[in-house]
Amino acid sequence: MSNPSLTQGFVVKQAGMLGLIQDGGRFGAFNLGLTNGGPVDLLAFQWANRLCGNTLNATAIEISMGGLILIAQVDTTIAVTGANMPLTINGEVKSLWRSYHVKSGDVIDLGFATQGLRCYISVADGFIITPSFGSTATVCRESIGGLNGGKLLVGDLLACVSSSRAKNFLLADKLVPVYSNEVTLHTILSYQQHHFSSCQKRLFFSNEYTVSKSFDRMGYRLEGQAITCDIEGVLSEGICHGAVQIPSDGQPIILLNDRQTIGGYPKIGAVFSIDTAKLGQLNQGGKVRFEPISMEQAHNLFHLNLSRFNRTELVVCD
Amino acid sequence: MLHNLNIQLAGENALIIYFSEQGSGQVNANISAKVQQAEQLIRKAMEQELAEDIIDLVPSYASLMVIFNMVTTDHYFILRKLRKLLKNIDQHSIEQVSTHEANIVELPVYYSNESGPDLSVIAKRAQLTIEQVIKLHQAQEYRVYAIGFAPGFAYLGKVDERIATPRLNTPRMKVPKGAVAIADRQTAIYPSISPGGWNIIGLCPINMFDAKANPTMPVNVGDRVKFKAISKNEFIALGGLLEVAYE
Numbered sequence: 001m002s003n004p005s006l007t008q009g010f011v012v013k014q015a016g017m018l019g020l021i022q023d024g025g026r027f028g029a030f031n032l033g034l035t036n037g038g039p040v041d042l043l044a045f046q047w048a049n050r051l052c053g054n055t056l057n058a059t060a061i062e063i064s065m066g067g068l069i070l071i072a073q074v075d076t077t078i079a080v081t082g083a084n085m086p087l088t089i090n091g092e093v094k095s096l097w098r099s100y101h102v103k104s105g106d107v108i109d110l111g112f113a114t115q116g117l118r119c120y121i122s123v124a125d126g127f128i129i130t131p132s133f134g135s136t137a138t139v140c141r142e143s144i145g146g147l148n149g150g151k152l153l154v155g156d157l158l159a160c161v162s163s164s165r166a167k168n169f170l171l172a173d174k175l176v177p178v179y180s181n182e183v184t185l186h187t188i189l190s191y192q193q194h195h196f197s198s199c200q201k202r203l204f205f206s207n208e209y210t211v212s213k214s215f216d217r218m219g220y221r222l223e224g225q226a227i228t229c230d231i232e233g234v235l236s237e238g239i240c241h242g243a244v245q246i247p248s249d250g251q252p253i254i255l256l257n258d259r260q261t262i263g264g265y266p267k268i269g270a271v272f273s274i275d276t277a278k279l280g281q282l283n284q285g286g287k288v289r290f291e292p293i294s295m296e297q298a299h300n301l302f303h304l305n306l307s308r309f310n311r312t313e314l315v316v317c318d
Numbered sequence: 319m320l321h322n323l324n325i326q327l328a329g330e331n332a333l334i335i336y337f338s339e340q341g342s343g344q345v346n347a348n349i350s351a352k353v354q355q356a357e358q359l360i361r362k363a364m365e366q367e368l369a370e371d372i373i374d375l376v377p378s379y380a381s382l383m384v385i386f387n388m389v390t391t392d393h394y395f396i397l398r399k400l401r402k403l404l405k406n407i408d409q410h411s412i413e414q415v416s417t418h419e420a421n422i423v424e425l426p427v428y429y430s431n432e433s434g435p436d437l438s439v440i441a442k443r444a445q446l447t448i449e450q451v452i453k454l455h456q457a458q459e460y461r462v463y464a465i466g467f468a469p470g471f472a473y474l475g476k477v478d479e480r481i482a483t484p485r486l487n488t489p490r491m492k493v494p495k496g497a498v499a500i501a502d503r504q505t506a507i508y509p510s511i512s513p514g515g516w517n518i519i520g521l522c523p524i525n526m527f528d529a530k531a532n533p534t535m536p537v538n539v540g541d542r543v544k545f546k547a548i549s550k551n552e553f554i555a556l557g558g559l560l561e562v563a564y565e
Contacts, residue, residue, distance in 0.1 A: 027385075030376045032527070032534055033465045132529055142469050143510070144529065190327035191334065235338075235345070236464055236473070238376030238383025240329035262378050262466035270329030295393055298330040302388050 006128055008073045009159040012152050016067035016110070019152030020217075021127060021145065022120075024057030026135035030261050036241065037137030037145060038257050040217055040280030041118055042273070043177065043309075044082035048122035051079035051099045051314065053165050058126030059136045061152070063119045066112035068152070070121075074162040075103045077124040081171075083116025083179060083281055098170035098317055116179035116281040128159040139258050141218065169314035181286050183278045185254070186293035186301070187244060191267035195229040196246075203227060204268060204290055209252065211286040217258040219245075220279055222288065226250025233264040242271035244290075256280060272298050274305055323404055325397060331373075331388045333396060335404070338380040345475050345503070347461050349380045352407060354540035356382050359403050368399065377539045378464040379473075422459070422542040425507065427498050428553035429455070429520035433560065436517035440483050440500065452547060454478045455498075455519060460505060460543045470509030470527025470535050474543055477503045489515030496521045496558065498545070509535075523548075523558030 012019070022045065025038025039045035039062050046056045061068075066085045079099040080087050087094045088109045094100060096119070102108065110119060129136040129146065138146030147156055189201070196204070209224035227250045238261065239245075245253040245265040254271055256279075271279065272293060279288065293301075324336040337352045357377045364372050371391040376383040386396045429452040431437055441448045460474035467473075482503045490513060493499070497508040499516030508514060509526035522545075527535055537543060554560070 027373050030374050030385075031465060031539065033467065033469045033471055133534075144469065188327060188330060190329060235379040235381070236466065237378045237381040238328070238332075238334060240332035240383065240385065242329050260467055261376055262464055270332070272330055295327055295330065299388065299392050302330065306389065 006159040007157070008162070009127065009157055010070040010072055010074075010108075010123070012068070012154055012156040012158065013071050013107070014067060014069035015152045015154050015156075016063050016069075017065035019061055019063045019068050020138040020140075021059060021129055021136055021147065021152070021158070022062045022138060023059045023126075023131075023136045025257065026133055026137050026139075026145070029133040030238070032133070033261055034133055034142060034144060035139055035259055035261055036257050037135065037139040039120060040257055041082055041120070041277040043277050044118070045120045046309070047097065047171060048079050048081040048120040049126070051081065051097070051169050051171065052077055052122045052124045053169075054122060054124065054126055058122065059129050060120050060122040060126065061158070063110060063121065064117055066110050066119070068110045068121075070108045070158070072102045072106040072108065073104055074160060075101070075164050076160060076162055077165040077168070078102055078108065078121060080110065080119055080121050082119035083113040085113045085119050086111035095170075097176050099165065099168045101164055101168065117283055118281060123160045124163045124165055125161050128161070141258055168317050170317045171312075172315055175312060179278070179281045181282065183275065183282060183286065183288050185275045185279060185288050185290050186272040186298065187269045187290045188272065188293055188295055188298055189269045191243065191269065192229065192231065192234060193268055195231045195266055196227065196268050197230075200227050200229065201268070204252075205292055207289075209288050209290075211282050211284050211288065212251075213284050215282070215284065217256055217280075219253050219255040219259055220282070222252045222254070224251070227252065227268065229266050229268070231266055234266060236262045236264040239263050239267070240270055242273060242276045243267045244269050244271060254279060272301065274301065323401060323407075325400060327393070328383055332383055332385050333393060333400070334381050334383045335400065336381050345379055345463060350461060350463055350540065353377050353380065353382050355407055356404050357539070359407070360384065360400070363399070363403055371396065371399075378466070421538070421540075422544060423537050424544045424546055425522050425524055425536070426548040426552065426556060427455075427520040427522050427545045428548055428550055428558060429498075430550065433521040433553075434498070434519035436483075436486075436499075437519050440481055440517055440519065443483060444480050446480065451481050451519065454481050455500070455505070456545045456547060460545075462537050462539050462541045462543060463504075465535070465539055468509060468512055472506060472526065472535070472537050472543075474505045475503055477505050479503065483517045485515040486517065489513055493518065494521065494559075496523060496526075498522050521553065521558055521560070523553050523556035
């Protein structure tokens with residue numbers, strides 16, 4: 001690397017199942033066919049950045065399942081939020097949802113999640129990654145973002161500056177999200193909803209669905225009561241985050257961060273973003289229910305959550 | 319004529335404008351031109367008054383999805399703005415629309431059995447010679463209807479009915495970069511190696527998506543595309559690669 005300040009940071013000693021460099025996501029490149037990427041659990045990602053005193057979109061790592069080991073080469077501050085993954089620093093057990101000072105040579109070990117699926121590791125001032133199309137978000141399917149458009153590999157250097165924070169912070173226990181195996185997904189009826197009869201909508205909203213084995217950052221395929229509509233498809237059109245596709249087998253697919261930008265399956269609605277974050281923490285076998293929500297309710301809930309997030313003060317812990 | 323502006327909810331921060339009857343399934347150049355026109359009007363507003371409020375647009379065959387910023391605005395405001403911005407869209411004359419569309423891109427293609435393994439299948443199915451298939455593919459001026467599926471994948475229409483061919487029963491695991499292919503009445507160039515079920519008729523040496531180039535893509539939605547046959551030598555001289563595996 002040409003910039004000498006970028007030759008230090010954290011080295012990946014063990015890559016884990018799926019470690020991805022992510023910022024808040026890529027916006028403004030839909031016309032090139034590029035999707036958003038970004039953290040599936042936006043809330044946990046933003047907390048990780050706040051704990052490190054960063055801007056909310058600073059580049060962090062999303063680790064799915066777990067198994068990541070990093071070696072620090074600099075003195076700095078880190079925080080881990082999200083799923084319950086056992087965290088140790090130099091073998092010492094540490095809790096998530098708080099920041100820690102680390103120094104050069106420290107070993108940060110993230111085991112496998114016992115509850116939830118994805119964790120976020122942030123570092124003071126964020127990892128320094130060259131953005132592609134305005135974002136560092138990694139979308140493997142597109143080979144865009146991150147270090148080389150792919151997941152973290154052993155030996156990768158995650159550059160960052162040496163920039164320790166004066167104090168460490170934690171998020172009060174009662175505010176830490178609880179990752180459950182059962183999630184209610186508030187859903188706005190939208191798109192082709194008129195092609196689903198009221199009876200089909202009632203079935204959709206009154207049955208429990210199970211996360212199938214096909215789930216990833218692109219989308220979650222569910223299994224349960226089949227839903228039918230009176231069309232087979234539409235001319236390919238823009239797919240928003242959280243859109244619920246109903247293909248001809250009637251099994252819903254909820255589209256997430258790495259979804260394709262356009263598609264032609266009928267869509268009954270879209271899941272509210274705060275709930276897609278919870279969905280993204282589910283594994284195969286997780287249970288979901290849909291609950292209808294109006295656009296106005298979604299808007300109000302979004303702002304209530306935003307206001308709560310902004311007003312919450314972190315606790316100084318040392 | 320656009321009789322009514324049909325704007326539907328998509329998601330908590332997204333509205334979708336339909337320019338034709340939903341589900342009508344018709345790929346239509348006039349409707350596509352309306353989408354393009356609307357996109358241009360909104361992008362202009364995004365440089366000024368709506369810079370904070372609209373995050374992104376997804377143009378497609380007959381619709382335009384508008385993603386807005388929930389922190390600064392709401393769907394009522396965006397709906398009102400869209401109706402105001404697009405209320406005169408009908409009154410723009412067709413001539414005006416066509417001047418906007420003047421961008422015609424010529425793309426070279428090396429058509430052959432070695433670069434287009436499905437040429438003979440298409441010819442046989444259409445009861446034409448391979449030469450006739452190649453000629454018909456070049457005869458059309460195509461329109462870029464949508465970009466999606468993969469970065470830089472441009473859906474072009476419409477292919478001459480005589481050589482329109484359904485997708486392969488079993489998609490290939492690996493289609494080479496630059497593969498020029500047909501699916502029904504659409505044609506496209508695979509911008510990178512990927513799985514794919516379209517019928518491959520040739521290879522294009524032009525990079526359809528280059529993250530480091532400006533512009534990233536040689537075409538935009540609404541542009542016109544013409545294909546021009548080139549020889550194997552010309553293909554190689556333009557940087558084309560033939561050592562590709564079809565799996």
